[in-house]
Amino acid sequence: MREAAIVGVGCTGFRSTMPEVSYKELMFEAATRAYEDAGVDPRRDIDSFICCSEDYWEGFSIFDEFVPDQLGAVLRHLFTVSADGLYGLATAYMLIRTGAFDVVAIEAHSKASDILTYADIVAFAMDPIFNRPLGGHPFYVAGLEMNRYLHETETTKEMCAHVVVKNKKNALNNPYAAYGANITVDDVLASETLFYPLKRLDISPLVDGCIVTILASDTVARKLTDTPVWIKGVGWNSDTPWLETRDWGRATHVELAARMAYKTARIRNPRKEICLAEIDDIFSYKELENLEALGFCGRGEAGKLTEEGITDRDGDLPVNPSGGLLGVGYSLETSGLQKLLEIVLQLRGEAGERQIPNVGTGLAQVWRGIPTASGAVAVLSTNYR
Amino acid sequence: MFAKKRVAVVGAGLTLFRRNLKQTGRELAYEATRMALDSAGLTVKDIDCVTLGTAPDAFDGIHMKGENLLDGAGAWRKPYSRVFVGGGTGVFTANSGWWHVASGLFDTCLVVAEEKMSSCFPHPQYAFTTIFDPIMSRPLGMNLVWIFAIEMHRYMHVHGIKKEQIALVSVKNKGNAMDHPCAQLPAKITVEDVLNSEVMVWPVQRLDISPTSDGAAALVLASEDVAKKVTDDPVWIDGVGWCIDSTYWTNRDLYFPKYVECAARMAYKMAGIKNPPKEIDVAEPYDPFDYKELHHMEGLLLCKKGEAPKLTEEGVTQRDGDLPINPSGGLLGVGNPIAAAGLMKVCEIFWQLRGEAGKRQVPNDPRTGVAQAWGDLMQYGSVIVMRS
Numbered sequence: 001m002r003e004a005a006i007v008g009v010g011c012t013g014f015r016s017t018m019p020e021v022s023y024k025e026l027m028f029e030a031a032t033r034a035y036e037d038a039g040v041d042p043r044r045d046i047d048s049f050i051c052c053s054e055d056y057w058e059g060f061s062i063f064d065e066f067v068p069d070q071l072g073a074v075l076r077h078l079f080t081v082s083a084d085g086l087y088g089l090a091t092a093y094m095l096i097r098t099g100a101f102d103v104v105a106i107e108a109h110s111k112a113s114d115i116l117t118y119a120d121i122v123a124f125a126m127d128p129i130f131n132r133p134l135g136g137h138p139f140y141v142a143g144l145e146m147n148r149y150l151h152e153t154e155t156t157k158e159m160c161a162h163v164v165v166k167n168k169k170n171a172l173n174n175p176y177a178a179y180g181a182n183i184t185v186d187d188v189l190a191s192e193t194l195f196y197p198l199k200r201l202d203i204s205p206l207v208d209g210c211i212v213t214i215l216a217s218d219t220v221a222r223k224l225t226d227t228p229v230w231i232k233g234v235g236w237n238s239d240t241p242w243l244e245t246r247d248w249g250r251a252t253h254v255e256l257a258a259r260m261a262y263k264t265a266r267i268r269n270p271r272k273e274i275c276l277a278e279i280d281d282i283f284s285y286k287e288l289e290n291l292e293a294l295g296f297c298g299r300g301e302a303g304k305l306t307e308e309g310i311t312d313r314d315g316d317l318p319v320n321p322s323g324g325l326l327g328v329g330y331s332l333e334t335s336g337l338q339k340l341l342e343i344v345l346q347l348r349g350e351a352g353e354r355q356i357p358n359v360g361t362g363l364a365q366v367w368r369g370i371p372t373a374s375g376a377v378a379v380l381s382t383n384y385r
Numbered sequence: 386m387f388a389k390k391r392v393a394v395v396g397a398g399l400t401l402f403r404r405n406l407k408q409t410g411r412e413l414a415y416e417a418t419r420m421a422l423d424s425a426g427l428t429v430k431d432i433d434c435v436t437l438g439t440a441p442d443a444f445d446g447i448h449m450k451g452e453n454l455l456d457g458a459g460a461w462r463k464p465y466s467r468v469f470v471g472g473g474t475g476v477f478t479a480n481s482g483w484w485h486v487a488s489g490l491f492d493t494c495l496v497v498a499e500e501k502m503s504s505c506f507p508h509p510q511y512a513f514t515t516i517f518d519p520i521m522s523r524p525l526g527m528n529l530v531w532i533f534a535i536e537m538h539r540y541m542h543v544h545g546i547k548k549e550q551i552a553l554v555s556v557k558n559k560g561n562a563m564d565h566p567c568a569q570l571p572a573k574i575t576v577e578d579v580l581n582s583e584v585m586v587w588p589v590q591r592l593d594i595s596p597t598s599d600g601a602a603a604l605v606l607a608s609e610d611v612a613k614k615v616t617d618d619p620v621w622i623d624g625v626g627w628c629i630d631s632t633y634w635t636n637r638d639l640y641f642p643k644y645v646e647c648a649a650r651m652a653y654k655m656a657g658i659k660n661p662p663k664e665i666d667v668a669e670p671y672d673p674f675d676y677k678e679l680h681h682m683e684g685l686l687l688c689k690k691g692e693a694p695k696l697t698e699e700g701v702t703q704r705d706g707d708l709p710i711n712p713s714g715g716l717l718g719v720g721n722p723i724a725a726a727g728l729m730k731v732c733e734i735f736w737q738l739r740g741e742a743g744k745r746q747v748p749n750d751p752r753t754g755v756a757q758a759w760g761d762l763m764q765y766g767s768v769i770v771m772r773s
Contacts, residue, residue: 061513062441062761064761064765067632075630077629079627081469083466087466098389099487124448240462241456253462372452
């Protein structure tokens with residue numbers, strides 16, 4: 001079967017607000033950088049474009065209408081996947097494996113600063129009959145989930161705070177990151193409680209930004225670049241949309257998505273075979289829960305690993321060296337591509353001050369956020385076989 | 386642009402198209418999904434992945450509507466995602482099912498399209514006010530019928546087409562729908578009825594337009610190996626195509642849908658079709674308005690530009706004509722629950738090529754069919770070519 005590799009990435013960087021540019025200008029900037037990086041002409045070389053967006057984040061119905069011009073995709077093949085950018089990557093991977101496509105571009109962006117009532121928009125994703133009438137900021141779901149996870153696994157709030165400290169520190173070395181900081185566990189614990197037991201600093205803040213990624217088939221990838229980053233496996237999965245019946249103490253959809261990705265990537269022992277991971281950390285406890293679901297450690301062990309420094313950038317298993325969503329910022333459907341970008345830069349050896357030496361295989365994972373139980377995983381490697 | 390693996394359709398399901406206040410979107414999706422699985426002789430356990438299509442979240446007022454519908458579509462604890470290309474979504478969802486299987490990652494894929502427009506009060510047109518550019522167009526208070534009236538006018542002007550010729554499409558499709566068990570607005574009407582119906586936005590009149598609706602449709606797709614085990618007569622998806630034109634529709638000449646041509650060429654190339662009018666036996670072009678059927682026949686290269694009205698007048702596009710167009714009754718007759726209506730067209734081609742279309746069956750054993758949908762701001766074409 002045909003292999004696929006990432007041959008180009010383009011990013012605008014992330015900031016809490018970018019009032020000087022529209023989403024169209026953000027997309028143009030990221031796309032131009034990605035095309036330049038890959039050495040492709042969108043009017044000639046790209047067989048399909050994939051945009052990842054949700055109408056309500058954008059304030060439009062049928063947002064698909066507004067994407068072709070700034071990507072160079074007018075009268076070319078383009079479509080929208082209503083999900084995170086990592087789903088876009090999985091889709092592009094499938095297109096290339098069919099044999100009918102050689103180069104596919106994936107775009108995702110966030111203009112979260114245009115959303116004046118974020119909590120109300122998220123509330124529209126709650127079940128309209130059973131959950132939405134309960135009111136309140138929907139992040140209470142994360143509070144409940146964190147409580148259950150801490151209870152079932154005997155993880156502590158201090159361990160979760162450790163994740164925040166680590167990720168914000170990592171972000172200080174990432175020029176794309178908006179929320180790098182040197183803070184302590186006590187700072188996190190002393191911050192305001194918003195959705196018990198979630199504190200203000202346990203929650204990743206929203207940012208604006210855009211990423212475009214170019215995927216190519218093996219023969220084309222080798223022509224375009226000396227440093228292709230191969231897609232070894234992708235997986236995505238959804239647990240039930242019903243809050244009432246899902247597992248609250250573990251991320252079942254991540255376990256299933258990982259199983260799918262590991263199968264194609266032929267990974268049996270993720271801890272040994274994967275050198276670094278960029279995983280979902282919209283909320284601090286999620287990084288720990290996801291580490292366990294991805295099979296990097298047993299249930300209830302992720303907190304200890306984090307306290308021991310194993311997931312630090314210079315640790316045995318660096319997790320979120322980019323700064324993660326806690327340090328870079330939460331860019332809605334772009335989150336998955338931001339994680340993917342970091343893996344690509346690390347595997348290419350282009351991560352600058354935060355470069356981890358001798359890394360060959362990396363993993364990116366993303367969750368679609370409250371109130372979903374859906375997410376995607378991708379395993380990448382510098383090795384073709 | 387050739388795929389290595391063949392993908393087959395092995396089952397299809399379709400709900401009634403109606404204003405249906407008592408069923409939720411999930412229940413509609415469940416009904417169609419269940420029918421498709423039953424017709425394929427499979428259960429949800431045999432399904433490897435699910436792809437869903439549904440048009441704007443604003444109809445239901447549910448953000449991330451795909452997530453909300455997932456268990457109705459049989460996607461619990463399965464790889465699941467939603468594609469969205471406006472009105473083109475229905476046919477495009479089948480395209481997305483194709484690549485799930487053609488990639489070799491999955492052996493079976495459930496394709497589900499759902500639409501529930503009746504929950505949008507007072508009318509789904511209000512949801513459509515938010516599809517326009519917020520600075521340039523939205524302040525005008527536009528709705529869809531306005532812009533399609535502009536397009537219809539331009540098409541009529543360039544080719545010198547009369548309203549009487551266009552009305553024939555509505556007469557034909559509503560007549561065809563008399564034989565469709567799911568149809569919402571089947572009717573025996575005349576050209577005079579269309580021309581005497583209420584003017585909405587000139588030249589569009591009430592009977593030129595398809596009705597808003599609720600409904601769902603579903604397909605089961607399988608790889609070649611699995612298809613041969615579960616059915617004796619699979620229908621193969623041999624070509625898929627899609628294309629988008631510029632957002633700035635005011636800068637385009639609306640008389641011809643270039644994006645449909647581009648999507649059709651992509652699908653025809655994949656399917657190895659060189660002479661579409663000769664090689665295609667039955668077609669389901671998108672007909673939310675009667676002029677759109679003509680417009681899309683030309684976009685699909687089934688005839689020359691401006692020739693579609695003549696073919697219609699000569700009866701070539703009748704169910705027993707040389708090139709049957711919309712034998713199902715199309716959106717004008719069966720109804721227009723947007724994403725579900727697009728997939729209904731793919732279901733119809735599936736049934737026609739299997740010889741299972743009952744009273745709607747096109748004569749002479751059709752072997753090759755094409756379905757097409759149209760979406761976004763008069764800018765999107767999605768096309769699928771199927772063979773028995």
